[in-house]
Amino acid sequence: MTLDTKTLVDELRDGNPRALARAITRIENRSKGYRELVGELHRHSTGADIIGVTGSPGSGKSTLVDKLAAAYRERDERVGIIAVDPSSPYSGGAVLGDRIRMGSAIGDDGIFVRSMSSRGSLGGLSGATADAVKAFDAAGMDRVIIETVGAGQNEVDIVKTADTVLVLVPPQSGDTIQMLKAGILEIADVFVVNKADLEGANRIVEELLEMIQLAPESEEETWRQPVIETVATSGTGVDTLCETVDEHLGFLDRTGLREVHARRRYEEEIRTLLRDEVGYLIEDEIEAHGGITELGEAVRNRETDPYAVVEEIVNPLRAYLSERS
Amino acid sequence: MSADRQQRTIRCMVAKVGLDGHDRGAHVIARAFRDAGFEVVYSGLHRAPEEVVQAAVQEDVDVLGVSILSGAHNTLIPKIIEGLREYDAFDDTLLLVGGVIPEEDAEHLKELGVAEVFGPGTSIQKTIEFIEEHAPDR
Numbered sequence A: 001m002t003l004d005t006k007t008l009v010d011e012l013r014d015g016n017p018r019a020l021a022r023a024i025t026r027i028e029n030r031s032k033g034y035r036e037l038v039g040e041l042h043r044h045s046t047g048a049d050i051i052g053v054t055g056s057p058g059s060g061k062s063t064l065v066d067k068l069a070a071a072y073r074e075r076d077e078r079v080g081i082i083a084v085d086p087s088s089p090y091s092g093g094a095v096l097g098d099r100i101r102m103g104s105a106i107g108d109d110g111i112f113v114r115s116m117s118s119r120g121s122l123g124g125l126s127g128a129t130a131d132a133v134k135a136f137d138a139a140g141m142d143r144v145i146i147e148t149v150g151a152g153q154n155e156v157d158i159v160k161t162a163d164t165v166l167v168l169v170p171p172q173s174g175d176t177i178q179m180l181k182a183g184i185l186e187i188a189d190v191f192v193v194n195k196a197d198l199e200g201a202n203r204i205v206e207e208l209l210e211m212i213q214l215a216p217e218s219e220e221e222t223w224r225q226p227v228i229e230t231v232a233t234s235g236t237g238v239d240t241l242c243e244t245v246d247e248h249l250g251f252l253d254r255t256g257l258r259e260v261h262a263r264r265r266y267e268e269e270i271r272t273l274l275r276d277e278v279g280y281l282i283e284d285e286i287e288a289h290g291g292i293t294e295l296g297e298a299v300r301n302r303e304t305d306p307y308a309v310v311e312e313i314v315n316p317l318r319a320y321l322s323e324r325s
Numbered sequence B: 001m002s003a004d005r006q007q008r009t010i011r012c013m014v015a016k017v018g019l020d021g022h023d024r025g026a027h028v029i030a031r032a033f034r035d036a037g038f039e040v041v042y043s044g045l046h047r048a049p050e051e052v053v054q055a056a057v058q059e060d061v062d063v064l065g066v067s068i069l070s071g072a073h074n075t076l077i078p079k080i081i082e083g084l085r086e087y088d089a090f091d092d093t094l095l096l097v098g099g100v101i102p103e104e105d106a107e108h109l110k111e112l113g114v115a116e117v118f119g120p121g122t123s124i125q126k127t128i129e130f131i132e133e134h135a136p137d138r
């Protein structure tokens, strides 16, 4: 381990916010040596509760996350927040505005808010998010809350990092059906009808309850998704929501599902990392064979064919691996 | 080789301190920065210096742009500088100030460690070029 990594991890575990911030930056930038850093962070993580918060744009996620964090602070728990904004995938630039609604952190180093964009990510944004969670965990956060807009697969992958997923469904959104399509409903552990002060809240609650009734009965202890009403702006319902989150975490612990889920996440992480890593090797090999343009042109000229090109690139690897076993 | 695929992006924070009213200007700047490929954390209106410092540290920004129109720059900016120093974050944060600042005050702020002061007439393009040139190399 380089001295640098060790110092950073020591300081971060000592509660130095600057060290934590710097560690997350290295993770985001995929800076030199970040793998070693993440490895060390993982060794020092003890299993913070990870809560994912998702829902359509403007549904009140940031406002609610802020109130949740404040409620945890009242119980003397330390809270890390990752506000992910995946909205501008390729320009490279982004405006990250979730922080505007997160006033509870002010003057309190027990709440740490970090905004992340997608940066057209290598290794996927979900990978960087999962690694940032490890940093928060190693820094001694009791809860890590991840906010992300519920839009597509990318976001679904991000919230899958969480133990408990809250899906916000505001009234008057006509959202329920849309979200069914996006596959967001399946990943909800708790439905939160936020903006319950607005008209139509009752109808949405009923719609959701009806849908949940359709879930099949089973012998084992199962989790029936609760529907909680909140008004994030005033904090109404936030205490109930906190209790519900803890009930869900309790359910996961009782049934052993928390371990099962964690193991599956790591399985997935290993697979993703391997795919990326092998992908880079292959990219380098393509370059060594003259570059993809040249190869494409050779196929077009009927000098070779796609399968032959792939064979040529992959064969040495395969030969090496079979020799070794 | 594969271990070195870095993805460096310039991170900025645009903060408004003091009591002055609207944030249209800050929004325009934030969007221009985004279009230049920067990541911009926007922290909202009426921020106290301590809040700005805390946010800049947590977000680990390369550039902190403070917009200030209320005339209180001579008290607020030194507080921000002091706060950044307390976190040991001053040296690698490029601190910029935008607003109506008299010439001699601007000189004073620069002596304190502000990298540049941009008056109301400055083009955003010039600001972007300044950042690209001077963003700390970490």
Ligand SMILES: Nc1nc2c(ncn2[C@@H]2O[C@H](COP(=O)(O)OP(=O)(O)OP(=O)(O)O)[C@@H](O)[C@H]2O)c(=O)[nH]1
Binding pocket: A055, A056, A057, A058, A059, A060, A061, A062, A063, A064, A098, A101, A149, A194, A195, A196, A197, A198, A230, A231, A232, A233, A234
């Ligand atoms: N009436 C009402 N308004 C709310 C409630 N919760 C949030 N809002 C308002 O809804 C708007 C959006 O809130 P945010 O917390 O920024 O929502 P968000 O889901 O984080 O938004 P994005 O991150 O942009 O997707 C703000 O103007 C909030 O004040 C609520 O319970 N009732």
Ligand SMILES: [Mg+2]
Binding pocket: A061, A062, A063, A097, A098, A147
């Ligand atoms: Mg938000």
